[in-house]
Amino acid sequence: MRFLFYTHSAVSDWNHGNAHFQRGIMRELVARGHEVIALEPADGWSRSNLLAEQGPFAVERFRKDFPELMAVTYDAGFQHESWLADADIVIVHEWTDPELVARIGRIRGRGGDFTLLFHDTHHRAVSATQAIAVLQLEHYDGVLVFGEVLRESYLRAGWGRRVFTWHEAADERLFKPLPEIDRESDLVWIGNWGDDERSAEIGEFLIEPAHALALSGTVHGVRYPPDALTALADTGLRYEGWIANADVPKAFARHRITMHI
Template sequence: MTPQDPRPAGRPDRPLRFVFYTHSLVSDWNHGNAHFLRGILRALEVRGHHARALEPADGWSRRNLVAAHGDHHIDEFGILFPDLGTKTYGPRFDHEEALEDADVVVVHEWTDPALVARLGRARARGARFRLLFHDTHHRAVSDRPGIAGLDLDGYDGVLAFGAALREEYLRAGWGRQVFTWHEAADVSVFRPMAAPAARRDLVWIGNWGDGERGAELEEFLVRPAAMLSLDATVHGVRYPDHALKRLDLAGIDYRGWVPNVQVPEVFAAHRVTVHIPRRPYVETLPGIPTIRPFEALACGIPLISAPWDDAEGLFREDDMRRAGDGAAMRAHLRELLSDPEAAEAQAARGLETIRARHTCGHRVEELFDILAALGTAAPQNREIIT
């Protein structure tokens, strides 16, 4: 049996200074973790703590955003998120100096391995901050050498975004202590919006990636939309030509990348959405929904999901519709699009669960518990501020 998370209750008894090493806070181009970390930084600041992010100046997501859409999106970040502090670093950046006043340092798994090791050595030499490694991907099962090659010896703990991923770390002996820390919805951004007078039927927001769900997209999105003659929209990046041609043949409107701050408006302009998980999360990391379902439900849109195992009981059975195959997906779509009362009730159930359990405010409270388990001081007030 896998050991339980060693996590007593508690919150810091003084303001803490957090530093998050992100792949990018500024760019969410093919980088959903940016949505979550923006919400975490904001939730920490609301609670009176100081949180800032560091990101590589030449990060892959940032480079692709600028190449595809121009650098004005980089400039807009400070306007859209004026309360979030972030700084870029390059080869000559003095990381030790930047962390002199830090209490907690969280390092994302896409951070350069040499820097991961450098931060671990700094902690091992006596740096005063708690050092946590944050894994929000499936590389522990799809690219084991890549994760196994990371030097985590100096880290106080690992934050894994699902129990199945945590178990992979424990089996492999990666990290001293491993905690489950799911992603969640940043409800300061993802919330219900007023619907326009004319709405389209179906929207799916997701990236093609490396083809980990090509067959699933065909069964649970493309064919149902085509067979039901739906007004359907797809947003996302990294779609190869053959995928774009298939969407066009099915009558689906492909609209490319959408900044996450615009996603609530996109959901409001459609009557239903679907969740189609990547294959590694279905086959080898059950219980990890990734961030998209949290965000969709937070926006108050009915959600129909392709198969995945909610092994950790994150959601109630009726928070979303479940479609075991393409025929079931068509049946759910037909019902929700033809019955406004059923669609409204479906959306309300999912939204209720998000607000009760799955906001970035809830995850900050869980992070405080993890820090308490690692010996960081903790106060009495447990009020949840979402």
């Protein structure tokens, strides 16, 4: 079968954790013999920031780390209809521009010969309902959401025909124990600052205990404000910025404790 994934970005995981799960799903489908193509906006926020920070090297890293994945960029003049005409399954991520979400739905409604699914991996259906309510999903065959609470919210609101819980998971081909790598430090935290939505938790569960216990370790992530960087430096933890997802298992293996907040 031919799968078409509309992603915010498959190439970039800069402040874009959904890329990890989507890459894993696409790799699994390729391994099972399916054709898989990821479509992403050429000027997408995550991709643009990654290129600005890391340069073309980051795109080359993606191609090297995930050679089985095919990512195609689109712009305003992109012929979506011709790509959709050859697809069997189309999965549209919720970071996709609302006008394009509606356009793809209309193509399906006019008799597009493919199964069309909307994929929600965030909490806006609960925390910012208007952002989801304006999406035109009436022609979508189903909605995939990453938690049962979201599924119930979609059903209550009447968004979409059918709604299924599809939990995110780790790519087992990438994330696995690496006992051959020696432990070098105490603690690693890999995560982004996130618009203050978990600032208090980072302080309570990472910065304060690391300082109190005098732990050595590393922090990876992006968008940390100056005061957060100062607080990290005061604990003795090293801040090393963005890390490619393919390097994360090795980073985990080099530390005795991994934090997830």
